[in-house]
Amino acid sequence: MSGRSVIIVGAGSAIGEAVARRFAAAGDRLVLADVDEARGRALAADLGKNGAAVFVAASTANRLHVHNIIAEALESYGRIDALVNVTLEIEWGDFLDCPEEAFDSMIAGNLRSAFLMSQAAARQFAKQIDQSSEREGDYAIVNLVSTEAVTAAPDRVAFAASQGGLQQLTKAAALALSDYGVRVNAVGIGAISAEYMEDFDKKSAKSTVPLNRIGDPTEVAEAIFFLASPAASYITGQTLFVDGGRLVRSGAADYVEKN
Numbered sequence: 001m002s003g004r005s006v007i008i009v010g011a012g013s014a015i016g017e018a019v020a021r022r023f024a025a026a027g028d029r030l031v032l033a034d035v036d037e038a039r040g041r042a043l044a045a046d047l048g049k050n051g052a053a054v055f056v057a058a059s060t061a062n063r064l065h066v067h068n069i070i071a072e073a074l075e076s077y078g079r080i081d082a083l084v085n086v087t088l089e090i091e092w093g094d095f096l097d098c099p100e101e102a103f104d105s106m107i108a109g110n111l112r113s114a115f116l117m118s119q120a121a122a123r124q125f126a127k128q129i130d131q132s133s134e135r136e137g138d139y140a141i142v143n144l145v146s147t148e149a150v151t152a153a154p155d156r157v158a159f160a161a162s163q164g165g166l167q168q169l170t171k172a173a174a175l176a177l178s179d180y181g182v183r184v185n186a187v188g189i190g191a192i193s194a195e196y197m198e199d200f201d202k203k204s205a206k207s208t209v210p211l212n213r214i215g216d217p218t219e220v221a222e223a224i225f226f227l228a229s230p231a232a233s234y235i236t237g238q239t240l241f242v243d244g245g246r247l248v249r250s251g252a253a254d255y256v257e258k259n
Contacts, residue, residue: 004028004081006228007073009060009117012036013195015144016086017043018217022225023084024051031073033058033065052077060087060113066120079128082228083121085114086144088189095157103158110162111169114143118173118184125182140228141177143170143186144220147243150188167239174237183236185227189220190243210245 006023010016012034020030020043029052034040037057044055056072058065073080089109091102118141125139149167152160167186174184191205192215206214223242226232241247 005031005073005077005079006082006084007031007033007069007080007117007121008084008086009033009058009069009113010085010087010144011043011055012039013086013088015088015189015192015217015220018221019084019086019224020047020053022218022221023228024053026225027051028082029077030054031056031069031076033060033069035059060085060117061108063116066116069117070120070124074124080121080124081139083117083141084144084224084228085117085142086224087113088144088146089162090146090156090159092155093158094155098157103161106158106162107165110159111165114166115169118143118169122173122177122180122182125177126180129180129182138230139180139182140232141173141182141184142224142227143184144224145170145186145188145239147188147190147241147247149186149239150247170239171237178236183227183232185232185235185237186239187220187223187227188239188241188243188247189215190241190246191215192217192220192242208246208249209243210249213244215242215244 006028008020011020011032020032023030024047031054032040032044033056040055044053047053054072054076056069058069060066091106143166145166146163148160149163170184170186191209220242223240
């Protein structure tokens with residue numbers, strides 16, 4: 001897949017940076033997007049020294065920002081071959097006291113954003129396919145979800161709802177785009193050394209992982225890279241969990257306390 005045009009949303013995070021570096025190492029041309037402009041531009045400048053990388057400051061819950069990302073990819077590289085959504089926003093709060101605005105924020109940040117980006121990228125995939133008559137799995141979308149796509153915690157209700165929705169979006173989009181040969185998958189994560197873990201008790205989190213350690217962002221990046229590559233050409237609608245075995249421990253994830 002060397003030289004493909006790849007959009008990475010959430011590139012300003014630890015996982016996003018690891019993903020960007022993995023694709024850049026393969027020679028892919030990158031469009032990086034994030035709300036953290038300073039970190040995103042610094043990463044693009046660094047990767048641009050030995051490859052091709054541009055940055056777009058964007059909140060992908062905003063349709064105009066999504067349009068800007070697509071436009072930048074087409075202006076810079078003339079096409080889009082893969083989309084990676086690695087945005088992950090977490091908010092804590094008691095269910096009985098959770099304000100409507102907080103719920104809406106979680107849905108917008110984690111679900112609406114992935115829907116808008118996936119739809120926009122898929123429309124461009126379809127246009128490219130129709131123009132070239134190529135329908136062989138060269139196009140891929142990979143979403144990032146939490147293990148709470150299938151489990152839940154009492155103080156992260158809105159987050160769990162957004163994650164379950166994102167996993168279902170992945171499945172439905174995979175079916176909707178199958179006629180085009182576009183693959184849509186997700187990578188599910190548990191305890192990874194990234195920003196969102198700052199709100200968790202790491203000792204408690206580690207105790208719930210059979211492999212007895214916190215995962216590294218590069219391990220997530222490898223899984224995402226695989227699902228976006230031709231090596232995964234017969235895989236679609238699936239979620240690959242990179243969680244150290246946490247989900248299979250006693251059949252369910254243990255609850256992890258907040259710091």
